[in-house]
Amino acid sequence: MLYSQKGMATAPVKTAAGNNAQQGFVYLPLIAGWLFPGAGHFLLRKWGRGALLSISIIGMFVLGLAMKGKIYSSAQDILDMLGFVGDLGNGLLFLVSRVLGLGADQVMVTTADYGTKFIVVAGLLNVIAAVDAHNLRTGRKPE
Amino acid sequence: MTHISHFTAVFFFALFASTVFGITQRETPRRMFRYGIYCFTLFVSSAIVISWVMFLIAR
Numbered sequence: 001m002l003y004s005q006k007g008m009a010t011a012p013v014k015t016a017a018g019n020n021a022q023q024g025f026v027y028l029p030l031i032a033g034w035l036f037p038g039a040g041h042f043l044l045r046k047w048g049r050g051a052l053l054s055i056s057i058i059g060m061f062v063l064g065l066a067m068k069g070k071i072y073s074s075a076q077d078i079l080d081m082l083g084f085v086g087d088l089g090n091g092l093l094f095l096v097s098r099v100l101g102l103g104a105d106q107v108m109v110t111t112a113d114y115g116t117k118f119i120v121v122a123g124l125l126n127v128i129a130a131v132d133a134h135n136l137r138t139g140r141k142p143e
Numbered sequence: 144m145t146h147i148s149h150f151t152a153v154f155f156f157a158l159f160a161s162t163v164f165g166i167t168q169r170e171t172p173r174r175m176f177r178y179g180i181y182c183f184t185l186f187v188s189s190a191i192v193i194s195w196v197m198f199l200i201a202r
Contacts, residue, residue: 049166056159063155066145111145114152121156125163132167142170 029137033130035091040133053129060122061093064103069115071103083116089123150190157186 033040038054075081087094097103107113135141165179
């Protein structure tokens, strides 16, 4: 068990939810964090964590694009489908890249294959970060 | 187009993934840092070990 229940009745756990006094839309950090990496933590005034998450996820995504990684646009088979779902985790980064036509259509060299994986993993990491922001907001994760 | 070595790719992958894992999977800054270092070490060292195993198998 990750979170201790000890002392909950006497000393309330300090949470981001407590700070916000349960005001506002509870899913806002989750959605904001998905749309832009780190934004969920910024909303909860976790500036340091948000900045590190933002730099890490955007860095991985940009590095993937720089290596001419492929951005999935359609699903022909199950692997494409999984890659597309991973890419969707990047939120606005994915949408902007699609609109601007960034990324390669075909993987031609080895580094492009690495780049494709970088982009997919950046999306998956962004989903983890957004869920973390949601857990902080609801108080499931202590501050 | 950026050409980077396999090891450089592993290094950046491990760095970014470990940072996110550390922040999201632990509660206190000290434990986050330690878990991040732990994940980074495992990522890089396992890549090196597996690379050597593949090299020896291929000989």
